[in-house]
Amino acid sequence: MNLRLLLILPLLLASCSSLPEIRPSAVVAGKVIACPSPFVARKTLFIHAVEAAAAGETRAVMIGVTVADPASRTLSCALMSPEGMVLFEASRNPSGTQISRALPPFDEEEFARGLLDDIELIFFEPPEPVDRAGFSDTGRFVCRRRLQGGGWLDVGKDGDGRVQIRRYSKGGTLRRSVALAAGANPYAAIELQASEWIGYSLSMTLVEPEAVLDEALSGK
Amino acid sequence: MRGQAGRRLLILLFLLLTAFPDAAGADDFDRLRRDASGISSLSADFVQKKSMKILSAPLVSKGKFYYAAPDSIRWEYVKPIRSIVISNQGNTKRYIASGGKMIEDKTGGALAMKIVLDEVAGWMKGKFTANPSFAARVQEGPETQIVLTPTGKNTAGLIEKIEITVSRKDAVVKTVRIVEGAAAETRIDFLHTVVNQTLPPGTFQDIP
Numbered sequence: 001m002n003l004r005l006l007l008i009l010p011l012l013l014a015s016c017s018s019l020p021e022i023r024p025s026a027v028v029a030g031k032v033i034a035c036p037s038p039f040v041a042r043k044t045l046f047i048h049a050v051e052a053a054a055a056g057e058t059r060a061v062m063i064g065v066t067v068a069d070p071a072s073r074t075l076s077c078a079l080m081s082p083e084g085m086v087l088f089e090a091s092r093n094p095s096g097t098q099i100s101r102a103l104p105p106f107d108e109e110e111f112a113r114g115l116l117d118d119i120e121l122i123f124f125e126p127p128e129p130v131d132r133a134g135f136s137d138t139g140r141f142v143c144r145r146r147l148q149g150g151g152w153l154d155v156g157k158d159g160d161g162r163v164q165i166r167r168y169s170k171g172g173t174l175r176r177s178v179a180l181a182a183g184a185n186p187y188a189a190i191e192l193q194a195s196e197w198i199g200y201s202l203s204m205t206l207v208e209p210e211a212v213l214d215e216a217l218s219g220k
Numbered sequence: 221m222r223g224q225a226g227r228r229l230l231i232l233l234f235l236l237l238t239a240f241p242d243a244a245g246a247d248d249f250d251r252l253r254r255d256a257s258g259i260s261s262l263s264a265d266f267v268q269k270k271s272m273k274i275l276s277a278p279l280v281s282k283g284k285f286y287y288a289a290p291d292s293i294r295w296e297y298v299k300p301i302r303s304i305v306i307s308n309q310g311n312t313k314r315y316i317a318s319g320g321k322m323i324e325d326k327t328g329g330a331l332a333m334k335i336v337l338d339e340v341a342g343w344m345k346g347k348f349t350a351n352p353s354f355a356a357r358v359q360e361g362p363e364t365q366i367v368l369t370p371t372g373k374n375t376a377g378l379i380e381k382i383e384i385t386v387s388r389k390d391a392v393v394k395t396v397r398i399v400e401g402a403a404a405e406t407r408i409d410f411l412h413t414v415v416n417q418t419l420p421p422g423t424f425q426d427i428p
Contacts, residue, residue: 045274045275045276047279047300049300049301051318051319058318058319058323059327060325060327060329061303061316061317061318061325063279063300063301065272065274065275065279067274077274078272078274080270080279081329081332082281082297082301082302082303082316083281083295083297083303083305083336084268084270084279084281084406085332086272086400086404089272089274105328207300207301208279208300211277213276
């Protein structure tokens with residue numbers, strides 16, 4: 001009986017979880033607050049040190065290269081060992097995903113999809129319009145979107161200037177939580193927490209200055 | 221009958237030539253081994269430039285390289301991510317900076333690096349023909365260049381060729397260029413190379 005309860009408990013807890021409430025308001029002291037939008041505005045190259053952890057233990061440290069082009073919603077990414085060995089390389093645009101290199105253990109299709117979903121969440125402004133804006137219980141100003149594929153996306157800003165991106169399932173379960181750095185460059189430090197059956201976290205630190213890629217100059 | 225003998229001779233000649241395609245190359249490899257046998261230890265700075273289609277400019281990594289005969293190697297990156305691979309007495313360990321300290325990599329990364337470092341240790345000893353996965357040939361010029369090309373399916377597709385430039389004077393490796401494909405390559409330049417001087421104590425010891 002106890003065992004059955006133990007098995008059911010996580011499901012009960014999951015079904016009880018719901019979207020955090022926000023008190024609709026976009027006006028403070030007579031001023032309209034703009035929704036935070038840290039997302040890339042031009043085609044940009046980022047090189048981060050990426051620490052992947054699971055169960056609270058660092059599992060891998062890699063170099064992550066990302067090129068995000070918001071105009072075409074095209075992403076290219078590569079994961080390299082610290083020694084420069086390319087372990088994974090892929091790109092995604094609205095018409096599909098292309099994997100050009102995937103060495104074990106990065107050769108599972110699920111891994112590529114999950115990684116590109118995470119990168120898209122971090123760098124691209126969602127195409128959906130803001131559904132509501134207001135303040136959470138913790139006092140964070142949040143703009144909420146209803147995602148076309150189901151679920152919700154909150155982009156909020158803390159008092160210290162850190163932007164938080166949170167993706168919830170249709171039922172309101174938190175799936176991804178992204179915290180960007182406060183200050184002029186939100187992509188200088190990124191913390192991503194994935195809440196799945198096997199949860200993981202990514203800690204990304206910019207190791208090279210980000211580069212805006214001019215199409216006309218680079219010819220790419 | 222005479223014509224048949226002539227044909228046989230031609231076939232024999234062809235077989236001899238194809239069996240020993242570069243007898244001069246074999247001499248060159250012997251010379252490289254002899255020259256390198258004088259190297260008991262070596263330290264150098266290195267600059268690694270990684271070029272890929274995704275990068276607008278090469279990604280530059282820097283670090284220190286240490287070698288002690290017969291096969292101890294410490295390959296230490298200090299930029300952009302600090303990592304250390306130490307291969308000593310058949311054991312290879314890899315450490316990566318995480319949370320302000322060096323942690324040992326418990327994934328398969330150390331094993332992958334062991335394969336690389338065993339190969340590099342061979343090059344330091346002037347052994348460029350030991351790995352059957354690669355065919356080696358020598359090109360003489362202002363410097364000696366060894367070109368390794370994959371012989372099997374396993375390496376082909378990952379590596380197109382490896383070019384190693386060696387000093388004509390003392391067989392010290394000066395550059396390594398790993399061509400992964402038309403749009404991707406890694407070039408490592410060894411600088412400030414010091415040969416046969418005492419290395420810092422603990423160079424090949426585990427990181428506590």
